[in-house]
Amino acid sequence: MPSKGVQAFTYIGVPNVSIELSVPKQSITRRDQGFWSGSLEVESRNIDSFFNKKGRFTFKVFHHGKQITEQWIDVNAITGNASGGTMESIADTPSIFHHDFIISYGLYEAGPGHEPLPNQHQCYITVTRNYSKWVTNLAPPGSEEEKKPFHRLVLPSAHDVGMNSMESSAALLRKVGGAAVATLLKRTDNTFCRVVDKLSGYPIELIAPNIIYSLSITQKDSLESMLRIGARYFEFRPARLHNSIRSRGALPDKLYFMHSAIPGMGYDTFLQGVIKFLRANRDEIIVVQLRWDGVPSDCAHPSSEEKKQYIENAIRDHAGGEINVGNLDDMKHRTIAELRRDKKRLLMLDSVNTLSTYTDDGNATINGQSIVDAFPRVLDDRGAQRRAGFVLIQCQATATNIQKALLHSIKDAGVTTSVLLATKGVCDHKTLPWCRDNVVDKCELGKTVVLMNDWLDGATVDVAAGLSRRRLAK
Template identity: 60%
Template structure:
């Protein structure tokens, strides 16, 4: 009988929490703590009583102490066509982190449709439940405790990859003003655009421009405030002015924006303002920001040193002296207590070298195997990390570098079909256990470590927090 599968990935880091997942006439409960669990359920036509409507509901419920319902999320899955729609997970934008009862639930849903080529044939759902980590540094290293004398570089910092691409707001403003024809300029990748134009006519590209941008560039779905509450403490930001072909339209104010190629995302001044506001409200926390311009075309003017200082000074003024900017020397040489005492809890870096696990070939994966295979090659032992500014372990898969995956996402894109989202659960179920089990051995405890991921989730953060605890105990 026809059926459609849903592959579910879970991680629980809070005692007394359980997750109930269900489809018609099939229910499973997961309550193991600190384990990466995954399994598949089948929406089967034989289990759907209606003769004409063969859609069945996939649901997950989160319970506290077995009986207290924290949240319930669901979507309708057609067992015959494979389509998923309706409910509370119908769009990526409908799945923000849930902050409730001092826990955080991060989750996402990918609609596989009938399945194409390399992409998953089952729908994908990931769920992670962790404590509210808005103050995780303060709880791990309380003020005036002996641990404050430990070097800041002992921390393992969770990171949201491409933090500025958490919404379509800026891109939609450009498309509305100029039209979809500008998408080829924004993508700035002739090879990729040729793959798309081979499959669809030029005029039609303008009609699906939002799908192209969404599939290529949207890597986060939570607000910056929520990412910080989830536990992110390291961000890479690529601030630049919009492409010179966009500026004359005045679709956006001529300011600095996060640029993904030439696709504009979060405004830099908003990013800085929100980070400063968070740090002022959370006096034990420390955030590292690295400015870089990888992949940003020359037509997007980069800020001068003076312009960078002006943006930063404007943001810091709102702290009324409660916060100062640190630098790479502070990151490498000062203790946690020193940084707090000196108010240098916003460490600003510009094009600082690091040891990164990322490669175009290795991270261009749909199942995470090549990413995990690269980890021990880049990080064979702690000797290779010594003397480095920091180590960046990049867990995110760049499915956007696989043309076939992009073409499907673009041509048949819906509100839950991002090929970037398609890789999330399966890759995390392999990469994060490796990081948890090997980072202490391969990176040692004397070099700052960053763990970076798309669609920042609680499992990524919890791995970073637990590794920080171990390294601080050394």
């Protein structure tokens, strides 16, 4: 009988929590802390209706037996499609903040399944403690831990923080149309260009919004939520709109986060959000690195004076005299206590050399194994670690570099079919346990370590905070 599978990935990081997963006539309950993955099958024979072969996949989170949330989507056992419910769109799956813990989750719709993409729908769920003040809690003011160097910390990071919504791209589409956006992608993204050549006659401009969703959106929570989940390091690529559309008035003429030539969050909005969070959490410290990887020259990069002006305006207008800006030297040589004393709780870096685990080939994966294989090859080079400004461990897959996967993602583009989301659960369940078990031994104690991920979640932060605790104890 026809059926469709749902592969679930869970992480529980707090006691007295359970996650119940169910499809018609099958359910699984997870109570143990840590990582778990398993499959459920929506079987047409288990659906009573003769004509309607949709079965509901549901997950519920309980705390001390009390239900905290229920999320669901209907899965057609015959066609494989998933629709309706609370997880029909990436934008409809924000993290849930409940007292002392956070629930992060997401769903990838596999549809009928196309090689090399997963054949089963993918759902990830993490339940972890509230990490809004995790640096404060690990190194409280006046504690011995606070006297340790800041570089002992392992900082969780939201990869491509500025691509967390369609707000800027939607405004662009309304003004210049999908054809213009498709043209921008063809001009600036070689992988996309090669795939588009294989889609001769396909109306790319008609599905431009879904293409952007599938290829560029890497986060789904607001900046405030990412900070509350626990992100403490961000890379931001500020640049102006592409020259071909800059004068057309689609968006204000200012600096935006750029994913290739696709604009995301405004740089001023980002700085304001970070400073607002720091004022509300007076012992937290955040690192921001500016860089321009992959941003085409037709998207004007800011001058040194313009970069200086943006940060000075943000501090003047929003810091209230409570925050000073630090730099790489502060990150490398100051203790946590010294940074707090001098109010240097926003450390701004600019194109600092890093030792990164990322490679185009290694991160171009569906199952994450090549990412894990690259970790020891990169990190075993202690000389390279010492020469670098800091160590950047990138857990996210870049499946958009797999031409066949990208082709299917574009043809079937939709708000739950992101090729980037397809890899989230399976990669995290390999990369994060490896980091948990190896980073303390593999990474220099005298270098800050960053743990970066798409779709920032509690498991990434829980692992980073645990590593920080162990490094502070040395």
